[in-house]
Amino acid sequence: MMSFLGHKKIIDDQDLGILYISHNNMEPLKVCRGQVTQTKYGAIRHSDVIGKKFGCRIMTTNGKGWVVLLQPTPELWTLTLPHRTQILYFADISLITLKLDLKPGSRVAEAGTGSGSLSHAIARTIVPTGHLYTYEFHEQRAKQAREEFESHGLSKVVTLSHRDVIKDGFDDSITVDAVFLDLPSPWLVVPHAKKVLTSSGGRICSFSPCIEQVQKTCTALSELGFSELETVECLLRPFDVKYSSLPEPDLGVPAKKTDSETEDSDNGKTEGNTKATKECHSSDKFQNEGEADDDEIAAKRAKLEENALPKCIQRRKNPQSYSRCVVPQREITGHTGYLTFASLYEFKT
C-alpha cells in the first residue's frame, strides 16, 4: 500500500506520486496501468512508469522532454493538494512542529482539519508511536480528509472526528502533549483544549490571520493559567538566481585594454540605450524547466566551465555584461497568520 510514511523506492501500480513537470509546476498523480497523462512536454504512459524508481527521469512519448515522479512527502503534498480551505505552508508548518515540541510519540489534537496540509506533516513527525486526533465540523471536508488519510497510509496515526469543537470540545477520554488550533474563534476552544492537554508542560499553538483574534486568544490563555505566551510571525522570502545584465556606464572614456578582457572595449558604445538591468528569459523549447532555469539546458549541452555563459546569453548583445545574480521575488506572501504559543504547567499544592 502507498504510504506517505517511510521511504519507497520502486513505483507500483496504484501508487500516488507527485509529478514534477517544471519548477513550480507539480501535480499529484495516481499511477494506473493502461492510462496516459498529458503534460506540456508530451504524454507519459503509466505502464512505462511502473517498476521504475521514484525520482528518475521519464521521457515523454514524443521524446521532447522529461518529467519526474517523486515519492510524496508532506511538503510536496502541501504544494499540490486539492484546496478545500485555506491551508498552512512550509514555513509555518515547520515552526509549529518545532515549537509544539513534536517528536515520535507525541500525542496531538488539531482543530480544524481543513485540507489536511498540517495533519500530514504532524503525522510524519510523530510516527510510529504518536497519535494525531484531528477535528473538523464540515461534513464534506471531514469525509474527504478521512479518505485521504486512509489512502495515504496514515489511518494508524491519525483519527479524524466530525465534530464542532467549540460546542462539543475534544474527546474527553484523550490526553495530549500538544494542541493546535486553526479556526475562526480559537479563544472559545482554549478551555476545551485545557481539558485534554497534559498539565506537566503541554504545548498549545493557535494560528490566526487577524491580530484581534490573537488578542482574544492571549487573554483566554493567560486567564486559564497558560504560561510562556509568545506570538510570532514567520515569513518566507524566496530568491531567484538568474542571469542579469549590468553593463558598464558610458562616460565617454576610452576603455583600457587589459590582458584578460580585450573584447570589452566596445561595451559602453553598444549598450548606450539599453536598460540598466535586463533579465534573460530563454525561449529554448527543448528545456522543460521554468523561468529561472533559462541557462540550464544550454549549460548542459555546452559542458560549460566555471565562468562560461549559457548559449541563450551568448546570443545576446554584450553577453559579458551578464552575471548570475540573486534577486528577491518581486511579489511575495506578506502575511499568513500570527502564531501564538503557550505552555501549560499546573501543580496541585
Place this chain on the structure above:
Amino acid sequence: MAKQPEKLIKENVHVLLKKGNNVKVFRAERDRKIVFDKRTFCLNAALDQPFGTSWEVSKNNIIPVRTTERLQGEVQSASDNRDIQDDTGSQRLDRDDIMNLKEQGVSGEGIVEQLVDNSKSFTNKTAYSQEKYLKKKKEKYITKFTIYKPNVRLLCGVFFNKVPSPKIICLREDTLAQLLTCTNVQAGSKVMVVENCQGLLMASVLERLAGKGTIVQFHSEDRPVMIAEDLLDLPCEYRDIALRMQLRDFNKVVKGEGSSCLKGVAGEEGDIAEAMDTHETGHSGALVSEDVEAQEEDSLTHKTRKRDFKDNSEREKKKIVRMEKHRKIKELLEKRDMDSLLIACRFQPALLLNHLLEYLAPSRPFVVYSSFKEPLVECFKQLKDNGSVVNMNLTETWLRHYQILENRTHPMISMSGTGGYILTGTKISYT
C-alpha cells in the same frame, strides 16, 4: 494526572533555568553550588519536584513560588503623566537601608514592596509606568526563575543568543525547524549530517528518529561536538544509531584510497585534528600516514604517551571498533540509498554537497544552510549545471515577535536581522 517520572527533576539530569531572557543550563546535582543571575545557590529543594516549577533564591537556597501573579488593576494610579517629574530623589530608602533589609533576610518581594511604599512618586504614575517601575525593581531585587526540562526548542534559544563565532553556527529556531521539515526526517530515516551547530542539528535529528533509522555524521572536529546531545539527556538508544566519522577520512573510507576528492575541505586543521584524534581514540596504522604519526609524537606530552603505552590493548580495541564503524558506513553509503542530507557547516558547501549528494537516493530531499547567500548560489549553479536536482529553492525567513497587551499590541522593537539562508531541493536520477 499522575506525575510521570521524566517530568520530575531527578538528580544529575540537565535543567534549564529561565529568568526572563536570562537562560542557562545546569546539571541538577545535590549540594552543588551554581551561579545564576549573579546569585550563588543550590538546587537541592528542586530535586524530585516537577519541571515547570518556579523558584526564588533566598540566601543560598531556593524556595518554591507561585507562578501567576497579577499586577494590573490592583494598584491605584493616575490617568496621565502630567504630574510626574524626574524620579531621582523621590525614593526615601537609600542603599544602606536596602542592604539592611537584605541582611535581615527580607525577601526580594518584600524589598520591592518597601520601595513602593517609600516612593513619593509611585502613586502619581500611570498604571503603565507603575508596572514598568515594578518590573524594573523586581528584575533587580528578585531572582525568580522557572526550571524547564531542556528540549530542542529551548536549547535552540539558548544557543542562538550566544555570540556567534566563525566556528559555531547559531541556528535560529525557524531555520532549524525548516532544516528538519524540508528533509522529511522521520523515525526510520537514513540521514547524512554535516554540522557545526554544537551538536544541535544532530541532536534534533536524533530526537526525530527516536532510535529508528541511521545517521551518518561527518564531523570536521577531531571528535564530534555533542554539547546539545548531552544537555538534552538523549537516551542511549537514541544516540546509538549515529555512525560518526571524521570528515577528512571521507575519501579513504568511502571512496577508497587513490583519489583525493575531498582534500582541502577540512583544510590544514584537519591534519592537526587527526593527530589529536588518533592519539585520543586510538588509530589504525593502516589508515594513517607516517607524517601524521610524526606530528602526533610532537604534540603529545610525555605523560599522555606513557598512558597511551599502558593502554595499548585498549587502543587496539578502539581501533577495531573504529574500523568496524568505517566499514559499516562505507557499506551503507555504497547503496546510494540515503533518505536525507543536511548540511549546516562552516565550510564551503559546494564541494561537500557534490560529494554527499551521490549517496542520496533519487526522490529524496537535501538542505544546505549558510549564513551567507553567496556559497548557496555557488551550490545552486553547480546543481543546475549537472541536472541532478529539481525543486531547488533559495530562501530566508523573517521571524517577528509581537507584544500582545491590551491596547498596546505591536511588533517587538528589535528583531533578529537574519536567520541565515537555506537551499533546498530533491535529488533525481537519469535512470
